[in-house]
Amino acid sequence: MNTIANTTNYTTRLGEVVETSSAAFTVQCYDLYGAPALGALVRTGRDSPVYGVVRNVVTSSMDPGRRPVARGQDEADEEAVYRSNPQLDKLLRTDFQATIVGYPDSVGTGMRYGLPSQPPRIHAFVHACAPPEVRAFAEDLRFLPLVLAGAAPEADEVVAAFLRQAASAHDDSQAFLMKAGRQIARLLSRDLQRLNAILGSLRA
Amino acid sequence: MNEPSGKAALMGVVVGGSLSRGVEVRLDASFPVEQVKVGGFVTIQGQANRFFAIISDVTLEASDSSLRAVPPDASDPFVASVMSGTGAYAVVNVLPQLTMSGDAFAMLSGPQPARSIPAHFAPVYAASEEDIRAVFGAEDERHIWIGSPLDMEGVRVCxxxxxxxxxxxxxxxxxxxxxxxxxxxxxxxxxxxxxxxxxxxxxxxxxxxxxxxxxxxxxxxxxxxxxxxxxxxxxxxxxxxxxxxxxxxxxxIGYGEIEPQDIEILAATLNLTPQGVSSVYSLVRRFGQEAWLEEFLARENREELAALADETSELFQVLFTLHRRLRTVGRMGFLMPKAxxxxxxxxxxxxxxxxxxxxxxxxxxxxxxxxxxxxxxxxxxxxxxxxxxxxxxxxxxxxxxxxxxxxxxxxxxxxxxxxxxxxxxxxxxxxxxxxxxxxxxxxxxxxxxxxxxxxxxxxxxxxxxxxxxxxxxxxxxxxxxxxxxxxxxxxxxxxxxxxxxxxxxxxxxxxxxxxGTEESYREFGFRDAVELMRQAEEDGKDLFGP
CATH class of the missing domain: 3.40.50.300 (P-loop containing nucleotide triphosphate hydrolases)
Known part of the structure; x- marks a missing residue:
């Protein structure tokens, strides 16, 4: 079995934490449009890592007072807009929010699912998790209520996206999806509409 | 004995019920509901006792009532298999019949009638062959086997x-x-x-x-x-x-052996009226137990019957009908005036x-x-x-x-x-x-x-x-x-x-x-002629040497 420690890699650094709370943190990406996919698993910091699931990606103006304006009327395609306006990379920013779902235990080999005693610090580096790490994290799905607790129906899409990514990290993705589906069915036994929606997008 | 055997499949866990109505078992998702058969046996592992129960009913339940109104897309095998056993599940009703506690004394005295029920979440197993043997014993000088439980060919219920x-x-x-x-x-x-x-x-x-x-x-x-x-x-x-x-x-059987109460029981089949039955008693009083039927049947024509009616002060019509009915009895080949x-x-x-x-x-x-x-x-x-x-x-x-x-x-x-x-x-x-x-x-x-x-x-x-x-x-x-x-x-x-x-x-x-099969006859100790002959030969050899 892969432990958390030996699946961790620090190569794909995405950005830094710019806003943080017990349940979620916001990351500003180093690159415009450099956010991971919705539902991706990310990890903060090196000293006291915290895992989060990407739940919302926002790209907006660097300065809240200056709204972007339309610039492409005379351009042939969208890419040309960016080529003609190289300053856009500096004027726009991509942020994403992640729901905190767990952290490594004190020994560093196992995983604690749930909220850490302290949220990640501001400027903590945020890394994307590689498939082995995702697979190790998704061994246990007891963190799903934290993600499901977000506002429906977006939260449901986040869960489905996470599970699809985790499934593709597994050799037997069908078996994983079946296990995950049953777990969700238990959690949402009182809300079959949500359950149906999630199961529907799990297949997709 | 008090542990479920390795072969037994977990069927589910106890989730409710009562002693009088039976215990409800929520079926485990891995156990196919179609394998739960009414009349089958299960064992329930309580904390101190093991219960033997019989399945009395199976119900399909849903955790959410909207499942009935808007069932999920069952044509999708993924959705169907995720839902079955989770949001949609089966509840098995079982009647605890016997208990067996773990101590040595209880094992000697065998299973006792259940006067309690297992607690919540006690695991329920399909009964194994050993369980059946423990309950119904084995063949011995006072037990015979009468058959096998459902789907358990080869296990003998004694x-x-x-x-x-x-x-x-x-x-x-x-x-x-x-x-x-x-x-x-x-x-x-x-x-x-x-x-x-x-x-x-x-x-x-x-x-x-x-x-x-x-x-x-x-x-x-x-x-x-x-x-x-x-x-x-x-x-x-x-x-x-x-x-x-x-x-x-x-x-x-001699006529004399037939008593009025024998006729009384026949009233319905012979279509006798209560008056007819009561007149049998007066005939017995008149002729005696030994002779009444013979004498009565001997009076074949109307005049004789009319005379008899006067003698016994019964109505002629009653006697006449009775006579006609009892003649069918008299004609039964095994009845005769003197046995x-x-x-x-x-x-x-x-x-x-x-x-x-x-x-x-x-x-x-x-x-x-x-x-x-x-x-x-x-x-x-x-x-x-x-x-x-x-x-x-x-x-x-x-x-x-x-x-x-x-x-x-x-x-x-x-x-x-x-x-x-x-x-x-x-x-x-x-x-x-x-x-x-x-x-x-x-x-x-x-x-x-x-x-x-x-x-x-x-x-x-x-x-x-x-x-x-x-x-x-x-x-x-x-x-x-x-x-x-x-x-x-x-x-x-x-x-x-x-x-x-x-x-x-x-x-x-x-x-x-x-x-009806040769094997079944042998089970009852039957030996056919060939076998008897062989046995006799062997006995002969044992006696007299080869």
């Missing part, structure tokens, strides 16, 4: 015959379900284990030499299996001979020697009045003798007679509430084992049998019954009757029976064992 014969018992079921086969098995078992002596009123000539089987060759009767232990009596030796059977004795020998004495002689008696009715089996008349008359007199002997035995002057089991068919005809009070069978059923005579009632309309008689039946074997009232009658007075009802109504139409009562620790649905 019946305590010694306990069975102490009380009256009933075999019920629609025609063609297997009553006669089971009765043969029971009778052969009693013969094999020698726990009682049988007297069979064999209406349709099924038990003596050879029995019939639907769509197949005949099966061996008791006489063929146990030639030295069974005597076949016949009311109709002519027919017996036609069937290639020579009866051990003929039964002839050459006392049939009852002869039967008792055999029974005393431990030889089982099958009374074949031959073609009179189709005549219900003949059957009722003979069965009632013989049984009454045999019972009288038993009572006499038991009383002598209790005074220390005699040995107690052997336990006698009398098998009667079509019992609803003479154990109806109207006549059960008068017939000897009603008396035997009610007084139970006091006089060491008990009944084996074989019948297809248990609702026609007097409630009081039914309530005294020790062990009941119920095959499929369609009629609601029959089902009620069979289950009357049984704990968990409502739940057993579901079990009973779901039996297959052949060879499956619900068995419950004194001879078994708990109710059980069995597929009754085969009877």
């Amino acid at each position: 019946l305590d015959l010694a306990e069975l014969v102490k009380r009256s018992n009933g075999v019920f079921g629609k025609s063609g379900t297997g009553k006669t086969f089971l009765t043969r098995i029971l009778l052969a078992g009693i013969l094999q284990k020698d726990v009682a002596v049988n007297l069979v009123f064999d209406m349709h000539n099924e038990y003596g030499w050879q029995g019939t089987r639907e769509g197949g060759p005949g099966v061996k009767g008791l006489k063929q299996l146990f030639p030295s232990k069974v005597a076949v009596f016949s009311l109709d030796p002519e027919m017996s001979r036609r069937r290639g059977v020579s009866p051990d004795a003929e039964v002839r 050459p020998e006392d049939a009852v004495r002869r039967i008792l002689e055999y029974l005393d020697r431990g030889i089982h008696v099958v009374l074949e009715f031959g073609r009179y089996g189709n005549d219900l009045s003949a059957y009722i008349l003979v069965a009632n008359l013989l049984t009454r007199r045999i019972h009288d003798r038993y009572v006499e002997r038991m009383e002598q035995a209790s005074g220390g002057r005699n040995q107690e007679p052997r336990q006698l089991l009398i098998t009667i068919e079509e019992a609803h005809r003479f154990l109806t509430p109207a006549v059960a009070g008068q017939t000897i069978f009603g008396t035997i059923a009610r007084e139970m084992r006091k006089y060491r005579v008990s009944l084996l009632v074989v019948d297809q309309r248990p609702s026609g049998i007097d409630e009081e008689v039914l309530s005294q039946l020790g062990t009941r074997f119920a095959y499929l019954l369609d009629n609601e009232r029959d089902v009620d009658a069979v289950l009357a007075g049984v704990a968990g009757a409502r739940e057993l009802r579901t079990v009973l109504s779901r039996l297959e139409s052949q060879q499956q029976a619900l068995v419950f009562g004194h001879a078994l620790p708990m109710p059980v649905v069995v597929r009754t064992r085969d009877y």
